[in-house]
Amino acid sequence: MAEVLVYVDxxxxxxxxxxxxxxxxxxxxxxxxxxxxxAGAAETASVLAEHGAVKVLTADAPExxxxxxxxxxxxLQAAVEAVxxxxxxxxxxxxxxxxxxxxxVRIGSGIVTDAVDLEAGEQGPVATQSAFAASFTTxxxxxxxxxxxxxxxxxxxxxxxxxxxxxxxxxxGFSAQATGTKVLSRTPRESTGRPELTxxxxxxxxxxxxxxxxNFAIIEALADSLGAAVGASRAAVDAGWYPxxxxxxxxxxxxxxxxxxxxxxxxxxxxxxxxxxxKTIVAINKDAEAPIFDLVDYGVVxxxxxxxxxxxxxxNTRKG
Amino acid sequence: xxxxxxxxxxxxPDATGDRHFAxxxxxxREDVDGxxxxxxxxxxxxxxxxxxxxxxxxxxxxxxGPEDARDALRKALSMGADRAVHVEDDDLHGTDVIGTSxxxxxxxxxxxxxxxxxxxxxxxxxxxxxxxxxxxxxxVPQVTLLSEVSVEGGVVRGRRDGDSASEQLEASxxxxxxxxxxxxxxxxxxxxxxxxxxxxxxxxxxxxxxxxEADEVGLAGAWSAVDSAAQxxxxxxxxxxxxxxxxxxxxxxxxxxxxxx
Ligand SMILES: Cc1cc2nc3c(=O)[nH]c(=O)nc-3n(C[C@H](O)[C@H](O)[C@@H](O)COP(=O)(O)OP(=O)(O)OC[C@H]3O[C@@H](n4cnc5c(N)ncnc54)[C@H](O)[C@@H]3O)c2cc1C
Ligand SMILES: Cc1cc2nc3c(=O)[nH]c(=O)nc-3n(C[C@H](O)[C@H](O)[C@H](O)COP(=O)(O)OP(=O)(O)OC[C@H]3O[C@@H](n4cnc5c(N)ncnc54)[C@H](O)[C@@H]3O)c2cc1C
Numbered sequence: 001m002a003e004v005l006v007y008v009d010x011x012x013x014x015x016x017x018x019x020x021x022x023x024x025x026x027x028x029x030x031x032x033x034x035x036x037x038x039a040g041a042a043e044t045a046s047v048l049a050e051h052g053a054v055k056v057l058t059a060d061a062p063e064x065x066x067x068x069x070x071x072x073x074x075x076l077q078a079a080v081e082a083v084x085x086x087x088x089x090x091x092x093x094x095x096x097x098x099x100x101x102x103x104x105v106r107i108g109s110g111i112v113t114d115a116v117d118l119e120a121g122e123q124g125p126v127a128t129q130s131a132f133a134a135s136f137t138t139x140x141x142x143x144x145x146x147x148x149x150x151x152x153x154x155x156x157x158x159x160x161x162x163x164x165x166x167x168x169x170x171x172x173g174f175s176a177q178a179t180g181t182k183v184l185s186r187t188p189r190e191s192t193g194r195p196e197l198t199x200x201x202x203x204x205x206x207x208x209x210x211x212x213x214x215n216f217a218i219i220e221a222l223a224d225s226l227g228a229a230v231g232a233s234r235a236a237v238d239a240g241w242y243p244x245x246x247x248x249x250x251x252x253x254x255x256x257x258x259x260x261x262x263x264x265x266x267x268x269x270x271x272x273x274x275x276x277x278x279k280t281i282v283a284i285n286k287d288a289e290a291p292i293f294d295l296v297d298y299g300v301v302x303x304x305x306x307x308x309x310x311x312x313x314x315x316n317t318r319k320g
Numbered sequence: 321x322x323x324x325x326x327x328x329x330x331x332x333p334d335a336t337g338d339r340h341f342a343x344x345x346x347x348x349r350e351d352v353d354g355x356x357x358x359x360x361x362x363x364x365x366x367x368x369x370x371x372x373x374x375x376x377x378x379x380x381x382x383x384x385g386p387e388d389a390r391d392a393l394r395k396a397l398s399m400g401a402d403r404a405v406h407v408e409d410d411d412l413h414g415t416d417v418i419g420t421s422x423x424x425x426x427x428x429x430x431x432x433x434x435x436x437x438x439x440x441x442x443x444x445x446x447x448x449x450x451x452x453x454x455x456x457x458x459x460v461p462q463v464t465l466l467s468e469v470s471v472e473g474g475v476v477r478g479r480r481d482g483d484s485a486s487e488q489l490e491a492s493x494x495x496x497x498x499x500x501x502x503x504x505x506x507x508x509x510x511x512x513x514x515x516x517x518x519x520x521x522x523x524x525x526x527x528x529x530x531x532x533e534a535d536e537v538g539l540a541g542a543w544s545a546v547d548s549a550a551q552x553x554x555x556x557x558x559x560x561x562x563x564x565x566x567x568x569x570x571x572x573x574x575x576x577x578x579x580x581x
Contacts, residue, residue: 102453111417132335140544145543245481298574
């Protein structure tokens with residue numbers, strides 16, 4: 001059976017959920033071969049095998065951490081040459097997309113980014129994308145070369161599918177460009193203990209209506225009662241009430257959870273671009289005319305300072 | 321020595337308008353107003369600031385797009401860029417990102433550059449990959465997705481805030497930089513700027529000027545294809561209640577019914 005190359009996103013050997021989702025999609029197209037790079041690469045093998053990787057290629061070298069993007073492109077190219085896959089799947093993170101794009105042009109292939117679904121088709125894999133702030137759904141294909149496709153988080157279920165997961169070291173020769181951009185320092189993001197925004201099943205977001213950094217405690221309390229991640233609108237982020245890393249929208253994170261709860265957010269097109277594909281959408285807003293209400297499955301017209309704490313109490317009571 | 325900056329700016333349909341696909345599944349540009357992609361204003365702004373800090377600098381704004389795309393160039397010129405290049409050719413209709421990056425890279429080389437600056441993503445295609453593709457094609461370092469950028473003594477430095485970490489980056493010029501909307505508010509064109517822009521040169525290049533064959537670009541030359549595009553069905557109208565003291569509890573009831581609690 002044809003092999004599909006899956007680029008692994010991991011932090012020191014801990015595989016991120018979107019990669020396991022990619023393995024589910026990869027199995028629809030062929031036999032997944034995973035590529036894991038950098039510190040801890042070999043430690044990813046067991047979880048990748050549990051989720052369908054027949055083979056795990058690994059490579060570690062200081063270049064992967066010390067220089068931006070290009071060393072990873074060199075490695076992915078080496079993997080494509082070693083495996084001759086029918087497709088290359090990469091998680092749609094900012095870096096993942098850059099790696100995928102550079103690979104595509106190098107190997108003479110087209111690229112489709114931000115797929116939200118993938119199926120096998122007669123002329124190769126068919127990707128579903130959502131366009132124009134998720135108001136359109138398109139089906140796209142790569143028509144030349146080895147299809148390079150990046151896939152958004154939450155696009156497929158994580159499924160166990162035990163496979164051999166044979167670990168092999170991939171020899172990588174670095175290109176002249178590999179050391180062009182130095183990473184002088186790296187400050188890891190502090191963990192909040194809450195789920196990762198893009199991967200969370202439930203996201204609770206606050207906007208300008210939250211009216212102050214200290215009031216985000218109300219949003220966090222609701223999130224914690226539901227085991228959710230916390231998001232924010234750009235207005236809240238620009239006001240300095242919440243970190244930019246939690247911004248949901250066109251220039252923030254794009255989320256697609258089972259449940260999205262927006263409080264004090266009007267629903268501007270740029271915000272909708274990042275959350276419109278959420279399965280169930282709930283909004284709390286004191287303005288009955290707010291555009292967010294056009295999207296909701298359930299909306300409460302009211303003051304978030306009344307509604308949100310009451311909801312949190314009720315959730316905690318029902319759980320307790 | 322003069323610092324030659326090329327800023328890539330895209331002309332895009334207004335995101336607040338009703339965007340559609342045409343019959344050939346490319347963007348329908350007939351019914352929607354276009355404008356300079358808002359995220360590219362941040363690129364123009366950083367170029368202006370970098371030029372201010374340099375002894376001598378020249379900013380060229382570059383767009384690949386239809387006739388109307390000139391509006392995007394005018395806006396960038398009125399913000400303070402020095403000259404503009406418009407790549408326009410009927411054969412460009414339907415070009416994918418691989419082809420777009422080829423055209424941009426050739427035009428950048430022809431214009432002459434030490435530094436290329438672009439936005440983090442367009443507001444229509446939103447792929448966010450053109451800057452990386454330009455670095456690959458030009459064979460120069462990519463210093464992308466910067467929320468802070470500076471250029472000094474032939475070296476570009478910046479901060480990239482990624483998913484799991486914030487990184488400080490450094491590369492020697494020539495290089496390709498892309499900036500995010502966290503990099504600093506873009507200035508509004510002044511009246512003086514708008515008047516001055518009218519006198520600034522706008523060059524027009526076609527595929528022949530860039531030694532690109534028609535079949536390398538356009539819909540037929542694209543390495544990816546859109547087979548279908550369907551408007552998402554409008555969400556069926558949800559339940560909306562007015563809070564009269566029980567809004568939170570009613571919402572909890574709904575969430576419990578949906579098995580979220
Ligand atoms: C809804 C939609 C989905 C699409 N999906 C795909 C796809 O999956 N694969 C594919 O190959 N093509 C796709 N296309 C076509 C693709 O968007 C365009 O061909 C293209 O020009 C590049 O991508 P982008 O606009 O997303 O640029 P980005 O990579 O998001 O742009 C980043 C920056 O590059 C610069 N830039 C980009 N385009 C230009 C330009 N024309 N002139 C000057 N500067 C520019 C700007 O500084 C911009 O901020 C899609 C188009 C649409 C409308
Ligand atoms: C290029 C570009 C990119 C952008 N990217 C993003 C992005 O990624 N993400 C993003 O979110 N935005 C983005 N924006 C900004 C976007 O256009 C909006 O300005 C922003 O989303 C508004 O945030 P908001 O809904 O919190 O604020 P507002 O639009 O001011 O809405 C606040 C809402 O809170 C309600 N409210 C006030 N008080 C209460 C209360 N006590 N109880 C209940 N409701 C209350 C009000 O009725 C109102 O509807 C972008 C803009 C541009 C130009």
